[in-house]
Amino acid sequence: xxPLYLNGAWVPSASGEGVDVVNPATEEVVDRVPAGWPGxxxxxxxxxxxxxxxxxxxxxxxxxxxLAAAAGLLKERAERMAETIATDMGAPLGFAxxxxxxxxxxVLASYAELAERYDFDRGRVGNSLIVREPVGVVGAVTPxxxxxxxxxxxxxxxxxxxxxxxxxxxxxxxxxxxxxxDILHEVGLPPGVFNMVSGHGPVIGEAIAAHPRVxxxxxTGSTRAGRRVAALAAETVKRVALELGGKSANVIxxxxxxxxxxxxxxxxxxVNSGQTCSAWSRMLVHWDQYDEAVRLAVGFARxxxxxxxxxxxxxxxxxxxxxxxxxxxxxxxxxxxxGARLVAGGTDRPFDRGYYVxxxxxxxxxxxxxxxxxxxxxxxxxxxxxxxxxxxxxxANGTPYGLAGAVWAGTEERxxxxxxxxxxxxxxxxxxxxxxLAPFGGYKRSGIGRELGEAGLEEFLEVKAIQL
Numbered sequence: 001x002x003p004l005y006l007n008g009a010w011v012p013s014a015s016g017e018g019v020d021v022v023n024p025a026t027e028e029v030v031d032r033v034p035a036g037w038p039g040x041x042x043x044x045x046x047x048x049x050x051x052x053x054x055x056x057x058x059x060x061x062x063x064x065x066x067l068a069a070a071a072g073l074l075k076e077r078a079e080r081m082a083e084t085i086a087t088d089m090g091a092p093l094g095f096a097x098x099x100x101x102x103x104x105x106x107v108l109a110s111y112a113e114l115a116e117r118y119d120f121d122r123g124r125v126g127n128s129l130i131v132r133e134p135v136g137v138v139g140a141v142t143p144x145x146x147x148x149x150x151x152x153x154x155x156x157x158x159x160x161x162x163x164x165x166x167x168x169x170x171x172x173x174x175x176x177x178x179x180x181x182d183i184l185h186e187v188g189l190p191p192g193v194f195n196m197v198s199g200h201g202p203v204i205g206e207a208i209a210a211h212p213r214v215x216x217x218x219x220t221g222s223t224r225a226g227r228r229v230a231a232l233a234a235e236t237v238k239r240v241a242l243e244l245g246g247k248s249a250n251v252i253x254x255x256x257x258x259x260x261x262x263x264x265x266x267x268x269x270x271v272n273s274g275q276t277c278s279a280w281s282r283m284l285v286h287w288d289q290y291d292e293a294v295r296l297a298v299g300f301a302r303x304x305x306x307x308x309x310x311x312x313x314x315x316x317x318x319x320x321x322x323x324x325x326x327x328x329x330x331x332x333x334x335x336x337x338x339g340a341r342l343v344a345g346g347t348d349r350p351f352d353r354g355y356y357v358x359x360x361x362x363x364x365x366x367x368x369x370x371x372x373x374x375x376x377x378x379x380x381x382x383x384x385x386x387x388x389x390x391x392x393x394x395x396a397n398g399t400p401y402g403l404a405g406a407v408w409a410g411t412e413e414r415x416x417x418x419x420x421x422x423x424x425x426x427x428x429x430x431x432x433x434x435x436x437l438a439p440f441g442g443y444k445r446s447g448i449g450r451e452l453g454e455a456g457l458e459e460f461l462e463v464k465a466i467q468l
Contacts, residue, residue, distance in 0.1 A: 244442065294383055
């Protein structure tokens with residue numbers, strides 16, 4: 001069984017218990033990590049608390065050097081890291097390399113650069129000197145769907161800001177976090193600055209969120225779990241950043257290039273086997289083009305053949321666990337029960353082994369149906385008709401979520417006018433590419449705060465006015 005990383009050393013958990021890490025493509029146990037207990041969290045927080053004065057007083061340029069060195073090692077080990085991610089969470093190898101590994105390596109490098117150039121002393125306002133200081137000890141609780149990226153999105157800006165960190169990675173797919181901890185140790189991060197405790201959310205995550213000497217908790221996961229984290233954190237009035245669920249709409253206006261918009265929408269809905277909080281899981285199409293859009297979506301869905309993540313050209317791997325597969329199948333059944341029309345995919349198992357689900361498309365989806373309102377987190381696309389632009393905006397905004405979305409139109413100006421009306425943290429216009437340097441986060445029940453770029457750094461900073 002693997003150890004924990006506490007105060008600059010690999011040590012066994014005090015619990016003595018473990019969690020099996022399962023390859024979702026084969027259902028075989030590939031590793032085992034500790035099921036930590038609250039005493040491990042206490043050790044980690046004490047180490048982070050002790051390391052904070054020195055680390056926060058370290059020059060930003062020195063912090064930047066360590067982060068840059070870590071980014072360099074991550075890039076050197078990218079292929080190995082991608083293989084790790086493909087093994088423990090099932091992402092196709094090409095996607096695991098390009099998106100799950102090289103993108104977070106770029107994010108890590110961006111925070112090295114930002115730490116060096118960011119103006120922590122923003123000058124004067126009247127007789128006041130305005131300074132920005134690290135918030136303190138940060139508890140980071142991360143999910144399994146992007147098991148390296150989500151760790152980097154929290155750990156990198158926190159370290160760049162001068163905070164110390166206690167990380168709880170997902171016990172479902174923890175191996176990338178272990179590999180990153182190795183890298184941070186190797187580049188010489190001082191003991192206690194970064195600590196990692198693996199284990200179950202209701203034990204380790206809750207202990208971190210409730211700990212009185214943790215100054216901030218940054219959580220990514222379900223909205224339900226986010227509510228629990230926020231409630232626990234409120235007891236000690238600590239800062240909370242939450243990146244939660246989504247039910248994002250892909251709005252295709254009548255003058256858009258329909259084929260391009262549908263192709264991109266299907267790809268976005270099925271990327272990472274649909275296990276993406278910002279996935280465009282709802283496709284909104286005008287009644288006049290609805291039948292053609294459904295036909296196109298069904299055709300494009302055929303390109304997403306469930307495959308071994310290591311197979312050449314694999315585009316759709318398994319879901320991460322049996323529990324997640326069963327959840328998705330329940331939603332597919334529920335969609336049919338509520339009157340939606342299954343036009344592609346379904347609940348048949350593609351293989352005897354592995355947690356696979358066929359890429360699934362629903363037509364005849366009406367606003368208010370469960371598959372239109374609730375986050376499924378699997379390769380399931382719902383196609384919803386609309387009659388007017390106002391109706392499309394109302395449907396797009398008509399869920400409790402507001403994380404991402406897309407608008408397609410014949411002109412950028414027309415698409416942008418609708419994008420501005422969507423109550424969501426990110427909108428892609430006519431296929432605009434994801435920008436890992438732009439702020440990422442949600443409105444409504446999709447969360448609080450922002451990750452990535454300068455906004456992501458400032459989540460971990462306190463603002464102080466010194467009157468002169």
